[in-house]
Amino acid sequence: MDVKTNSASVISVLFLCLFLKTYFSLGADTISVNESVYGYSTIISAGSVFQLGFFKPGEAENYYVGIWYLKDPHKNIVWVAHRENPVTYSSELRISDGNLVLFNDLKIPIWSTNVRTTSSDSVRAVLLDSGNLVLTDGSNLSEPLWQSFDHPTNTWLPGAKLGYNKITKRSQVLTSWKNSEDPAPGLFSFKLDPRDNSYVILWNRSTKNWTSGSWNGETFGLAPEMTSYNIYEFVFVSNDDEIYCTYAINSSATNFSRHVMDVSGQIRQLTWLPAGNRWNLLWSQPRRQCDVYAYCGAYASCDEWRLPFCSCLPGFEPKVQSHWDSNDYSDGCLRRTRLQCGNNTIVNGEREKFLSIFNMSLPDNQQIVQATSLQDCEASCLNTCSCTAYAYESNNCSTWTGDLLNQRQLRADDSRGHTLYLRLAASEFPHLKRSSQNKKLYMLSILIVVIPCAACSVYYLRRKKRGTKDNRRSNKTVGLYDSEKHIRDFLHSGQLRVDEKKGIEVPFVVLDSILAATGNFSEGRHTNKLGQGGFGPVYRGKFPGGQEIAIKRLSSSSGQGLQEFKNEALLIAKLQHRNLVRLLGYCVEGDEKMLLYEYMPNKSLDFFLFDRKMCILLNWEIRFDIILGIAKGLLYLHHDSRLRIIHRDMKTSNVLLDGEMTPKISDFGLAKIFGGKQMEATTNRVVGTYGYMSPEYAIHGLFSIKSDVFSFGVVILEIISGKRNTGFYHSEEALSLLDYAWKLWNENKALDLIDPILRETCSSENEFMRCFNIGLLCVQDDPSDRPTMSNVVFMLGSESGSLPSPKQPAFLVKRSLSCRASFDEKPLSRNKLTDTLNEGR
Numbered sequence: 001m002d003v004k005t006n007s008a009s010v011i012s013v014l015f016l017c018l019f020l021k022t023y024f025s026l027g028a029d030t031i032s033v034n035e036s037v038y039g040y041s042t043i044i045s046a047g048s049v050f051q052l053g054f055f056k057p058g059e060a061e062n063y064y065v066g067i068w069y070l071k072d073p074h075k076n077i078v079w080v081a082h083r084e085n086p087v088t089y090s091s092e093l094r095i096s097d098g099n100l101v102l103f104n105d106l107k108i109p110i111w112s113t114n115v116r117t118t119s120s121d122s123v124r125a126v127l128l129d130s131g132n133l134v135l136t137d138g139s140n141l142s143e144p145l146w147q148s149f150d151h152p153t154n155t156w157l158p159g160a161k162l163g164y165n166k167i168t169k170r171s172q173v174l175t176s177w178k179n180s181e182d183p184a185p186g187l188f189s190f191k192l193d194p195r196d197n198s199y200v201i202l203w204n205r206s207t208k209n210w211t212s213g214s215w216n217g218e219t220f221g222l223a224p225e226m227t228s229y230n231i232y233e234f235v236f237v238s239n240d241d242e243i244y245c246t247y248a249i250n251s252s253a254t255n256f257s258r259h260v261m262d263v264s265g266q267i268r269q270l271t272w273l274p275a276g277n278r279w280n281l282l283w284s285q286p287r288r289q290c291d292v293y294a295y296c297g298a299y300a301s302c303d304e305w306r307l308p309f310c311s312c313l314p315g316f317e318p319k320v321q322s323h324w325d326s327n328d329y330s331d332g333c334l335r336r337t338r339l340q341c342g343n344n345t346i347v348n349g350e351r352e353k354f355l356s357i358f359n360m361s362l363p364d365n366q367q368i369v370q371a372t373s374l375q376d377c378e379a380s381c382l383n384t385c386s387c388t389a390y391a392y393e394s395n396n397c398s399t400w401t402g403d404l405l406n407q408r409q410l411r412a413d414d415s416r417g418h419t420l421y422l423r424l425a426a427s428e429f430p431h432l433k434r435s436s437q438n439k440k441l442y443m444l445s446i447l448i449v450v451i452p453c454a455a456c457s458v459y460y461l462r463r464k465k466r467g468t469k470d471n472r473r474s475n476k477t478v479g480l481y482d483s484e485k486h487i488r489d490f491l492h493s494g495q496l497r498v499d500e501k502k503g504i505e506v507p508f509v510v511l512d513s514i515l516a517a518t519g520n521f522s523e524g525r526h527t528n529k530l531g532q533g534g535f536g537p538v539y540r541g542k543f544p545g546g547q548e549i550a551i552k553r554l555s556s557s558s559g560q561g562l563q564e565f566k567n568e569a570l571l572i573a574k575l576q577h578r579n580l581v582r583l584l585g586y587c588v589e590g591d592e593k594m595l596l597y598e599y600m601p602n603k604s605l606d607f608f609l610f611d612r613k614m615c616i617l618l619n620w621e622i623r624f625d626i627i628l629g630i631a632k633g634l635l636y637l638h639h640d641s642r643l644r645i646i647h648r649d650m651k652t653s654n655v656l657l658d659g660e661m662t663p664k665i666s667d668f669g670l671a672k673i674f675g676g677k678q679m680e681a682t683t684n685r686v687v688g689t690y691g692y693m694s695p696e697y698a699i700h701g702l703f704s705i706k707s708d709v710f711s712f713g714v715v716i717l718e719i720i721s722g723k724r725n726t727g728f729y730h731s732e733e734a735l736s737l738l739d740y741a742w743k744l745w746n747e748n749k750a751l752d753l754i755d756p757i758l759r760e761t762c763s764s765e766n767e768f769m770r771c772f773n774i775g776l777l778c779v780q781d782d783p784s785d786r787p788t789m790s791n792v793v794f795m796l797g798s799e800s801g802s803l804p805s806p807k808q809p810a811f812l813v814k815r816s817l818s819c820r821a822s823f824d825e826k827p828l829s830r831n832k833l834t835d836t837l838n839e840g841r
Contacts, residue, residue, distance in 0.1 A: 031125040036094035037065070044070060047129040049255075050078075054091070058181035062086030065093055065102055065111075066183075067131055067148070069256055073277065078131055078155040078258060079148050080183045082111035100125045100135055100146075113146040130159045153183065156190075156259035163237075163244020164194040172244075174261035187294075190261040194243050197236070199223070201267060201285070207364075209265065209293035210286050215245075225269065225283040225660065231617060232257065264546045265292030268659075274613070281601035283660045289547060290408050294364075297332025298403035301360065305411060306507050307585050307596065308543040313404070314355055315424040332403070337425035341385035354378060354390070355424050359417035361408040362391055363400055371397035378421065389422050509585040511592055514551060517541030521553070530603075540599060548599035549584060553592070564669035565593050572668045575641055579633030581656055581666040600664060602657035605719075609652055615722055615755065620762040622661050623719050627771060628796050629663040630655055634712060635789040637665075638705045644674040646703055650711035651692045652718055672703070691726040691736070695810040696783055706783035710810070712792070713778025717741050720771050722755030738779055738809040745776060745806070770795070776806035 029046045031037060042053030051070045054063045055077060065081040081093075082102055090105035098117030101109050113135050117123055122138045123145070134144035149160040154174050156162050164171045171194075176186035188209075189202045198220065199212040213221025215236045220226045226234050226245075234247045249257055256272035268284040286292055289309055290302035296310035297319070303309060312318060316333035339352060369390075371377040377397035381387040386401040410417040515521070518528045518541040530538045530550060539551045554565055572583045585596040605626065608614045618626075637645040647654075648670045656664045694710035696702045714725050717737055725737040744753050750772050754762060762768055774795050780786050785807055787795070795803060 029127045031093070031095060031100065033095045033121060033123070036092050038092040039089065043127050045127045045129045045131075049129040050127055050131045052127050052133065054087075054089070057183060060086075060181040063089055063091065064183060067127070067133060069131075069272070071256075071272075071277075072279075076258075076279065077153075077183070078157060079133070080153045083153060083183045083185060085110045095120070095123055095125065098123045098137075115145045117145060131157045132160070154261045158248050158257055159246060161242075161244040161246050162199075163192045163242055165242045166194075167241055174259070174267075176261045176263050176265070179263055186263055188261055188263075188265045188292075190259075190267050192243060192245070197238065197243065199226075199245075199267075201261075201265070203265070203293040207293055210267075210291075212285075223285060231271075231619075264289065265295055271617075281659045287660070294405045298405055299333040299335075301407050301409045303409035305409075305584075307509055307513070307547065307549070309547050310544070311409075313357065313407075313422055315422070315428040335425070337427050339423065339425055351426060352382070352423060353426055353429055354381075354421040355429075357420045357422055359410045359412055359414065360420045361406075361410055361416055362398065362418050362420060363389070363404040363407045365402075365405070366391075366398040366400055369397045369399050381421075381423065387423065389420055391418055391420055393418060507585045509587050509596055511587055511589040513543065514541065514587055514594060514596070517543050517549065518551060548601075550597045550599045552595045552597065554594065565595070567671065568595060568668045571645070571671055571673070575637070575645075575668075577633055577636040577641070579629045579663055579665060580636065581664040597666070598658075598664075600656035601659050602661060604653045604666075605655040605657060605663065606652040608657070609719065609722060610724055615757050618661075618757075620758050620764070620768070623758070624767060624771070626655070626657075626661070626663045627716055627719055628793070630665065630712065630715065631789060631793050631796055633663070633665040634708055635793050637671075638708070638789050644705075646672045646674065646705060647708050647711075648672060648697075648703060649689060649692075650708050650715065651689050652715055655715070691724070694783065695781065704783060705788065706786045709778050709786045709789060709792070710783075712789070713775045713786075713809075714738070716771055716775035716778065717753075720755065720758075720768060720775070721753050722757060741772070741776065742809050745772070766799075770803065773803045773806065776809060777804060779809040780807045781810040782807070 029043055031043060037043060037053055040053070042051050044051050048070055050067055052065070052067045055066045055068070055075060056063050057077070064077075064083075064086055066077040067079040068075045068077050087102065087110065088105045092103045094101065094103070096103075096109070096112075098120035099115060100113045102111040104110050115135065117137060123135065125133060125135050126141065127133050128141070130149075133148040134141060135146040136144050149157075150172065152160065152162070152172055152174055154176055156174055160172075162172050162174070171191045174190040176188040178184040178186040187204050189205060190199060191202070192198070193200050193211075197215045200208050201210040203209050212223035212226060218227060219234070226247075231250060232247050233250050234245060236245045237243070247257075249255070255274065258270055260268050260270065262268050262284075266284040266286060266289075269282045270279040271282055272278075273280045288304060289295060290304045296302045299313050299316045300310050301313060303311065312333035315336055317336055318331075319334045320331040341352070369377065369380050371380055371392065372395070374392045377390050377392040377399075380397065381390040381399045384399070384401070387399050388401060389404055390397065390399045392398075404422075407420065518539045521537075521539055522528050528540045530540050532538070536553050539553065541549045541551055543549065569583070569586045572580070576582075581600070582598045583595060584598060587594040587596070602608070608618050634647070634650070637647060645668075647665065647668065649667060650665070654665065654667045656666050658664060690698075692711040692714050694703075694707045697707045714737070718725060721737065721741070723737055723740075741753055744750055750769060751765070753772060754768060758768075774787075774792060777785075777787055778792065
């Protein structure tokens with residue numbers, strides 16, 4: 001009995017071992033003769049960096065052999081063996097006749113390394129920690145028979161060459177996937193142009209969309225991100241045999257990196273954030289999605305002012321609905337009604353017509369035709385069967401034949417806009433007319449419903465307010481009807497007034513689109529939640545076409561309310577500046593109130609600045625550019641915009657960073673508009689964040705453009721020191737960063753303030769001292785002593801000339817509340833805020 005039991009146990013253990021070997025991992029980095037990868041089995045590089053095995057992209061049923069970073073929970077693929085020939089689950093990758101060969105379920109070879117070898121018994125395939133899969137004869141890894149780095153798919157890894165072989169006349173090319181679930185070659189490719197030593201993005205292997213500019217010995221002229229600094233080192237090599245560029249990681253802040261030719265048509269560099277266990281976008285080119293050539297496909301226009309970006313031209317519909325609804329680029333559009341060109345077909349007494357589309361950038365591949373008038377130009381196109389559109393401007397007639405590509409819808413005030421006359425079947429015009437009429441009827445019906453409801457709401461609120469005031473008088477009590485309760489009542493009352501909606505200059509986005517883009521505000525393991533602010537939670541979303549957005553969702557428990565919501569929606573939509581975050585849309589449906597912003601992949605400045613690992617990514621050049629960018633954004637708000645705006649909550653967490661680390665000032669919920677020659681104002685409702693508030697505002701409720709200047713000064717000192725202003729509380733050194741900085745300035749020890757991370761990368765001591773000086777000038781106690789933002793920008797940009805000596809800063813220490821808390825209360829007395837004056841030596 002025991003013998004039988006032991007035999008059964010041995011058999012079970014052997015079967016389990018065989019099962020684990022077959023379905024999970026070979027436990028090694030090599031495929032040797034008589035070994036294979038199939039099913040769920042994989043190989044892992046020696047340092048456990050990369051993994052190779054079969055994968056199934058998205059919801060597709062097909063399988064491919066690929067390589068991915070082992071620690072990447074989303075298994076982003078960096079290399080695919082057989083892009084155009086998917087296989088089934090029962091396929092096998094093994095050594096055969098001296099090559100690495102993939103056999104399908106019928107044992108037919110469908111992919112091979114395809115090299116000639118003298119001996120097949122010693123050939124093996126090894127996955128290296130660089131992500132390179134090499135085929136070698138024996139143990140000689142330095143001279144492989146074949147390597148995956150020579151045959152990239154859509155990803156460029158550190159250590160790999162991306163260039164041009166002068167002998168074979170062949171290039172290494174990154175080619176995008178066809179879509180997120182199909183790794184077959186897509187429309188966009190990234191390669192080196194050996195004629196001028198530049199990298200280019202091509203559409204359909206032919207049309208140049210973007211160039212990096214030529215290598216100048218240190219960087220590529222139009223792609224400053226591809227350079228050598230403390231995190232990444234790009235090396236350009238040109239010799240008799242080849243021209244190529246490679247790059248390496250020179251920082252302990254991140255282990256992994258990848259450049260991806262994305263399905264969006266953008267080349268993107270991503271770096272791994274170990275702390276967040278996720279990929280972070282460093283930069284992408286072209287920067288704007290609508291700058292990608294033919295991003296929306298044929299007969300579709302790209303509009304940066306609407307969500308989603310892509311839409312069919314009138315009279316057309318999506319060619320492939322599944323792609324149109326996905327996060328990939330569009331396959332373009334098809335006519336709803338075919339043209340009857342050449343048949344002189346008359347529909348309802350009319351032949352084909354032209355529809356006027358205004359404010360368009362014209363399609364590519366135009367042909368110039370001789371015409372003396374608009375009517376002549378139209379007749380020329382109408383008499384040519386293949387002509388699909390025309391434009392006439394300044395006595396110039398342009399026509400197009402075949403597909404219309406790369407057209408964009410521009411804003412009405414954009415001087416680049418033209419009128420495009422689109423050829424449509426006559427039967428389309430009644431349809432378009434009905435559609436227009438339906439829209440007008442719909443809007444009219446909305447107004448019929450909304451206006452009476454709004455009037456009733458206003459009447460109800462006024463009655464309620466009057467009744468509350470009467471109750472307050474009769475009871476002689478104070479505080480039951482404060483601002484927070486008033487906002488909650490206002491929120492409960494319903495929507496924005498119709499006249500207020502007219503003032504919002506961004507699109508209204510329906511709730512269903514937002515729910516689809518955010519996965520119904522998903523929480524848990526696959527959450528789209530980016531963070532939580534005073535306004536409420538912030539979510540990440542993706543619209544069809546691949547556009548990423550950030551959604552601020554008003555929380556019912558928010559300390560802020562409808563007034564802040566309206567303030568931000570009405571205000572920021574009127575602001576257009578490179579250093580201000582861009583509002584893309586808003587949604588007010590039922591109890592939901594949301595603002596939609598451009599997505600900032602690098603989060604906020606404080607995320608990098610105050611993290612001892614992440615701050616390595618902020619070298620001196622990047623920090624100085626951030627300081628200058630914030631200054632220019634505030635200058636625009638104070639002086640150059642249509643309105644004079646005081647931000648009132650300027651701090652590092654309200655500075656967002658895009659893919660190129662460009663700073664964008666955000667969160668305008670507390671901002672105030674000044675009219676005419678108004679320079680300052682007072683309030684009984686002091687709002688903001690301790691550590692950044694000017695003393696005159698925190699104590700007396702007095703705010704002006706100089707309040708923002710004070711906050712900016714604190715931000716400068718935090719950026720150059722890497723320390724929080726509030727981080728010095730309870731410290732023996734100083735009560736605040738301002739206190740500490742003032743002591744160092746007076747003791748001629750200014751360089752002691754510099755962030756230790758910057759000591760090797762700060763190439764300009766004068767630039768650091770200039771920033772230090774300007775920071776202290778901005779935080780002076782008397783607002784009249786502080787410079788304006790125009791003076792700040794001038795001082796930052798001036799490399800010569802002396803700066804004024806700063807006077808003593810204002811040292812404000814909050815004792816009773818958390819040093820990082822935002823607050824919303826009446827002006828505080830001096831027993832709550834201590835104005836500490838330290839004499840400098």
